[in-house]
Amino acid sequence: MSHWVIAPVLLPGMMAAIIMLAARYHPMLQRVFSLATVGICLAMALGLLVEVADGDILLYQLGNWAAPFGIVLVADRLSMLFVVLTLFLCIPVLLYAIGSGWDMRGRHFHALFQIQIMGILGAFLTGDAFNLFVFFEILLLASYGLMIHSGGAQRLRVGVQYVVFNLLGSTLFLFALGSIYGELGTLNIADIAARVSEVSAENSAGIRVAAVLLLLVFAVKAAILPLHFWLPATYSTAPAPVAALFAIMTKVGAYSIIRFYTIAFPPGLEITEGLFDTWLLPGALITLAVGMIGVLGAKRLDRMVAFAVVGSMGMLMTSVSVFTPDGIAAALYYAIHSTLATAALFLLVDVVRSRRAEGDLTWAPAPPIVGGALVAGMFFAAAIAMAGLPPLSGFVGKLLILDAAFADPRMAWVWAVILTSSLVAVVGFSRAGSMIFWKAHAPASQPQPQEGEDEEVVDSAPQPVLPMVAIGTLLAAIVVVTVFAGPINRYLAATSAQLFAPGPYISTVLDTPGKVIKYDGNDKGADTEEGAQ
Amino acid sequence: MEMLVASAVGVLTAAGVYLVLRKRTFPVMIGTAFLSYAVNVFLFASGRLAINEPPVLQDGVTAYSDPLPQALVLTAIVISFGMTAVVVMVGVGAYLSSQDDHIDDQSEDGVPDEPEMIEGESGQTGAKT
Numbered sequence: 001m002s003h004w005v006i007a008p009v010l011l012p013g014m015m016a017a018i019i020m021l022a023a024r025y026h027p028m029l030q031r032v033f034s035l036a037t038v039g040i041c042l043a044m045a046l047g048l049l050v051e052v053a054d055g056d057i058l059l060y061q062l063g064n065w066a067a068p069f070g071i072v073l074v075a076d077r078l079s080m081l082f083v084v085l086t087l088f089l090c091i092p093v094l095l096y097a098i099g100s101g102w103d104m105r106g107r108h109f110h111a112l113f114q115i116q117i118m119g120i121l122g123a124f125l126t127g128d129a130f131n132l133f134v135f136f137e138i139l140l141l142a143s144y145g146l147m148i149h150s151g152g153a154q155r156l157r158v159g160v161q162y163v164v165f166n167l168l169g170s171t172l173f174l175f176a177l178g179s180i181y182g183e184l185g186t187l188n189i190a191d192i193a194a195r196v197s198e199v200s201a202e203n204s205a206g207i208r209v210a211a212v213l214l215l216l217v218f219a220v221k222a223a224i225l226p227l228h229f230w231l232p233a234t235y236s237t238a239p240a241p242v243a244a245l246f247a248i249m250t251k252v253g254a255y256s257i258i259r260f261y262t263i264a265f266p267p268g269l270e271i272t273e274g275l276f277d278t279w280l281l282p283g284a285l286i287t288l289a290v291g292m293i294g295v296l297g298a299k300r301l302d303r304m305v306a307f308a309v310v311g312s313m314g315m316l317m318t319s320v321s322v323f324t325p326d327g328i329a330a331a332l333y334y335a336i337h338s339t340l341a342t343a344a345l346f347l348l349v350d351v352v353r354s355r356r357a358e359g360d361l362t363w364a365p366a367p368p369i370v371g372g373a374l375v376a377g378m379f380f381a382a383a384i385a386m387a388g389l390p391p392l393s394g395f396v397g398k399l400l401i402l403d404a405a406f407a408d409p410r411m412a413w414v415w416a417v418i419l420t421s422s423l424v425a426v427v428g429f430s431r432a433g434s435m436i437f438w439k440a441h442a443p444a445s446q447p448q449p450q451e452g453e454d455e456e457v458v459d460s461a462p463q464p465v466l467p468m469v470a471i472g473t474l475l476a477a478i479v480v481v482t483v484f485a486g487p488i489n490r491y492l493a494a495t496s497a498q499l500f501a502p503g504p505y506i507s508t509v510l511d512t513p514g515k516v517i518k519y520d521g522n523d524k525g526a527d528t529e530e531g532a533q
Numbered sequence: 534m535e536m537l538v539a540s541a542v543g544v545l546t547a548a549g550v551y552l553v554l555r556k557r558t559f560p561v562m563i564g565t566a567f568l569s570y571a572v573n574v575f576l577f578a579s580g581r582l583a584i585n586e587p588p589v590l591q592d593g594v595t596a597y598s599d600p601l602p603q604a605l606v607l608t609a610i611v612i613s614f615g616m617t618a619v620v621v622m623v624g625v626g627a628y629l630s631s632q633d634d635h636i637d638d639q640s641e642d643g644v645p646d647e648p649e650m651i652e653g654e655s656g657q658t659g660a661k662t
Contacts, residue, residue, distance in 0.1 A: 130605060137612050144619055148626070156627035160558055161636060163620045167565045168553065170616070172611055174572040181602065184580035519590050 005060040006073045016114035031098050034110040041244050042087040049080045057508040066514030068188035074127035075422045077495040082124045086248050092470040097241035099466025104149035116142035129187040146242040158237040165230040169220040179210035190509035192264045201207045204271035211265050211272045212410035221253025225287040236302035240350030244343035262499040267323040280321035285417045288314025295428035301361040305345045312338040319401040328496035330400035337393040344382040344474040368440040376437035383429040385478050393482040538578050545571035558624045558634040569613035576606045
């Protein structure tokens with residue numbers, strides 16, 4: 001049993017405590033610790049990714065107790081993919097937070113950031129449904145703190161909505177888990193999968209309810225209509241690096257749906273057949289449509305990007321809800337792409353905000369921003385990726401999704417919505433770009449724009465380089481994902497093949513020996529038996 | 534007893550959902566607290582109801598109550614307690630900074646109010662209510 005699997009979860013948790021206790025008054029130390037932790041975790045995660053890439057499933061039994069009695073962490077292709085994606089995303093986000101000074105505008109940014117990473121990575125790695133709930137709570141608790149980081153009336157008010165919405169989601173999660181435990185007597189994901197196939201059709205009412213409740217919970221996280229209401233306000237109000245980190249949070253919901261509805265409640269399962277595939281696809285398509293209409297209708301740049309997140313989640317879930325190996329593989333590719341693209345867009349929005357007069361993000365005409373050409377060029381690239389135009393990764397992702405939906409009976413709907421919404425998104429992003437960057441000119445009161453520009457630039461001190469490096473890293477990653485679409489897709493196809501053949505996953509979790517307590521009806525005889533390692 | 538526990542869960546949930554749908558922050562928080570009580574009772578019952586039976590192995594005992602839901606409910610209580618504390622703190626902060634405890638932050642035109650508009654806006658909300 002390799003102990004490496006738990007290291008990416010433990011290390012950020014420990015560093016959070018060290019940062020909070022030991023480095024409390026040393027901003028530089030906090031920054032160094034935070035970045036170093038993410039870097040070390042990324043290195044470990046890459047090592048694990050290489051190890052699971054050939055189809056191995058790594059199991060870590062906490063306290064060496066055998067599943068389903070003990071809690072297990074499981075690293076397979078899917079979970080390691082998301083772990084690496086999260087940690088990679090964290091590096092530019094941290095660089096941006098440090099470069100722009102966001103991390104020092106409130107207290108405990110880095111400690112909360114590490115706890116957030118711990119929660120997200122734990123959610124991706126755990127093999128136990130209740131443990132998933134606990135990690136969800138850890139990541140939510142940290143996200144509450146990060147969401148209201150640096151305060152402000154507006155942020156606090158939106159924070160209340162965000163906390164309440166997620167509190168209700170957690171309650172629903174517990175109801176779902178209670179139903180599953182009441183019906184099956186287990187909360188280990190592999191054990192659920194093994195037992196749910198033995199439930200007879202007559203006694204399946206409870207487990208069907210549990211399956212739908214669980215889907216609702218994950219739909220809240222993934223912001224699928226009509227459960228997306230928390231997202232636009234939260235993402236547009238949160239501090240920019242936090243919003244960029246939140247790009248991975250919606251993917252936690254998507255990951256959980258993929259995990260549970262391929263292993264625990266697979267598409268071919270008789271008792272839950274027709275329950276979620278009937279509703280998920282229309283829901284996802286409406287989410288996509290609403291998100292892209294929101295892009296067109298938003299009156300501010302930050303809300304526009306937030307609606308683009310809703311739209312991209314709709315696109316991702318459309319692909320998931322086809323529930324074929326091709327569909328899942330396409331969804332995973334799109335998840336990688338949309339995480340990077342939304343993070344880049346949120347950071348760019350913040351650059352625009354900090355350089356425009358009074359942080360105004362509406363479409364009102366304003367003087368050109370400092371370094372406008374570079375920012376505009378980056379926005380152009382990120383918007384192309386987000387809207388799914390060639391040549392960047394959004395286009396590849398969309399192509400894969402369209403291809404995966406081709407054989408589906410509802411193909412006409414999927415194609416129509418995806419293609420129309422893409423057009424709407426292109427129009428929305430072009431308008432934003434032209435209003436913010438192209439039509440930028442000094443107000444009419446200043447007759448000569450050239451002079452006006454120089455005067456308007458109050459802080460003409462050299463702009464910090466680090467934020468632009470961070471955004472550049474994200475954009476470079478988008479290009480890499482586009483160029484290496486072939487190899488990445490082979491890995492993703494293998495990932496989804498592994499998901500649709502859950503036998504090895506279940507047997508690895510349940511058949512690996514560990515500690516169990518043998519009881520022969522006598523108190524003295526109860527002893528712990530070590531399994532052969 | 535099943536009837537009693539089931540109706541308790543039902544009543545608590547109904548009260549919680551009603552309160553969560555209110556317009557102001559305070560009833561909403563009470564509503565989430567009710568919902569978390571409901572789910573705690575529900576979780577407790579998910580291991581089947583058993584009275585006066587031990588949760589751990591003992592000699593000469595054949596009937597046990599399920600210990601796992603008790604452990605789960607303990608975790609759930611701690612988490613919901615912490616979360617309620619967080620939402621109260623954020624709610625108080627929001628109320629103190631904007632002098633308005635409506636849960637909805639959208640003004641008429643659908644654009645969120647700007648922080649710097651708070652002084653002017655608090656007068657408006659006073660007039661509205």
